[in-house]
Amino acid sequence: MKRIRITPAWYFSDEAGNQLDPKLFALLEAVHRHGKLTRAAETVGVSYRHAWNLLNKWGEFFGIALVELERGKGARLSPLGEKLLWAEQRVIARLGPQLESLGSELNLAIQQTLEGVKPVLRLHASHGYAVELLPGHLDALGLDLQYCSPREALAALHRGACDLAGFHLPRGEVGRRVSREYRDLLKPRSYRVLRFITRRQGLMVASGNPLGLQGLADLVGSGARFINRQAASGTRALLDGLLDEAGVAAAGVRGYELEEYTHSAVAAYVAAGMADAGFGVEAAARRFGLDFLPLALEDYLLVCHRRSLAEPKLETLRRVLAGEAFREAVAALPGYTPDRCGEVEGVEALLPD
Numbered sequence: 001m002k003r004i005r006i007t008p009a010w011y012f013s014d015e016a017g018n019q020l021d022p023k024l025f026a027l028l029e030a031v032h033r034h035g036k037l038t039r040a041a042e043t044v045g046v047s048y049r050h051a052w053n054l055l056n057k058w059g060e061f062f063g064i065a066l067v068e069l070e071r072g073k074g075a076r077l078s079p080l081g082e083k084l085l086w087a088e089q090r091v092i093a094r095l096g097p098q099l100e101s102l103g104s105e106l107n108l109a110i111q112q113t114l115e116g117v118k119p120v121l122r123l124h125a126s127h128g129y130a131v132e133l134l135p136g137h138l139d140a141l142g143l144d145l146q147y148c149s150p151r152e153a154l155a156a157l158h159r160g161a162c163d164l165a166g167f168h169l170p171r172g173e174v175g176r177r178v179s180r181e182y183r184d185l186l187k188p189r190s191y192r193v194l195r196f197i198t199r200r201q202g203l204m205v206a207s208g209n210p211l212g213l214q215g216l217a218d219l220v221g222s223g224a225r226f227i228n229r230q231a232a233s234g235t236r237a238l239l240d241g242l243l244d245e246a247g248v249a250a251a252g253v254r255g256y257e258l259e260e261y262t263h264s265a266v267a268a269y270v271a272a273g274m275a276d277a278g279f280g281v282e283a284a285a286r287r288f289g290l291d292f293l294p295l296a297l298e299d300y301l302l303v304c305h306r307r308s309l310a311e312p313k314l315e316t317l318r319r320v321l322a323g324e325a326f327r328e329a330v331a332a333l334p335g336y337t338p339d340r341c342g343e344v345e346g347v348e349a350l351l352p353d
Contacts, residue, residue: 007092007099024058024066027051028077028085031067033289035074086272089288093264097127097147119313120144124153125166126234127262128300129283129333130197137326141316149232154185154303163308164317166196168234169350170298174241179350181237188347192309194302194318195343200335201238202295204270204278204285211276213293216246219253219277226255227266227275235263238296239279264288282335292335299339301350309344318342 023044030040041051059065066081077085120142125131127147135143148156150167157165167182169175179186205213211224219226229236243250250256255275260266263284270278271288285292308314320326321342330338 021054021058024054025085025088027054028066028081029089031075031081032077032085035076037067037069037075040075082272086268086274089268090265090272093262093268094260096262096264100127100132100145100147119311119316121164121313121317122146122162123164123166123302124148124156124162125164125302126150126153126168126300128166128168128199129263129281130199130300130330130336131166133326133329134320137320137323137329138317141313150234150237151182151185151232154182157191157303157305158185163304163313164194165303166300167303168199168238168298168300170201170238170241170296172296174238174245174296175298177241178234178237183351186303186347186350188351190306191303191347192306193345193347193350194304194321195340195345196300196302196321197330197341198297198299198337198339199333200282200292200294200297201235201280202282203293204267204280204288204290205276205293206270206273207289207291209291209293213277215293215295216243216248220248221252224254224276225274226253226258227269227278228256228259229266229279230259230261233261234298235280238298242295283333286334294335303347318344 023046026044027040027046030043031037034040034043037051037055038048041048044051046054055065055067059067062080064080065078066084067075068078069075121138122144123131123134124146126149131145131147135145144162146156146162150165153162153165153167156162169179203213203216205211211218211222213219213222213224218224229239240250243253258275260269260278263280264287266278266280267284267288267290269275270290282292282294304314319342321338327338327341330336330341
């Protein structure tokens, strides 16, 4: 099935009405990744001459070169080229979950118009790379995927606004403390848990770890600039728990009050040099060429009503989760494992004594 994918696009224009070609961003990203204009042009699918002309045109547009070429040293982005690239990456990373949710609604409406009404699985979930994979593996099922905070997802399940709520719990003592925050929304007699994936979270730092950070305690007194996740996110709850466990005061972390709304946005912030460290999943760090210091494992879980497990749409989902294709896709994500994917267990396992 063909699917709509919504991506942001933005433009510069001057008094004469000239607009920046969106293909320039792809070329800048390829130059940054490969360090050679020839490879960058091949990656974008244009000739070397066209790539060169594009860079010259928009260098003249801004009055400053976007790429610096040195004989025998390849190509690298100029300071302005880097600013443009990372600004675009941050826009995509920040808006991604909202645009994916909107795309899910549009795809579902189009699918039902073309194929008639079919069973729809309503999933409200905390955003993550593994959850992003689901639409591509559930062709036989209509999927209404809405991204929200863990507590919002569980509240939606509580009031009947969704079939499944996705959230994540750290392992160990921090996880037991976090689960207490959800106790009022987890009903052992009425709900069941579908195992989904396990993922690693930790510090994301620039390639080579120039400040030599080894853990959360190094964020204090080192001058390291930090970028945080928003207060309602499960990742923020994990970070706060780890800081408390390590005896690190949040007030001593420079930039603790600065927030981004996705793992990718945090990684893009660090990759742009706007922060020295951020906290998030390993997959985001690798995607943006950052080093990663693992600090915690957490289980991403799906919760549903016990009575829903016998419904065909839940049975379809469980088959997909346990299938080889989905498990391989998850395993290809750095720091992710399809741990007991699709297995059912009681809510009691999530609640501390």
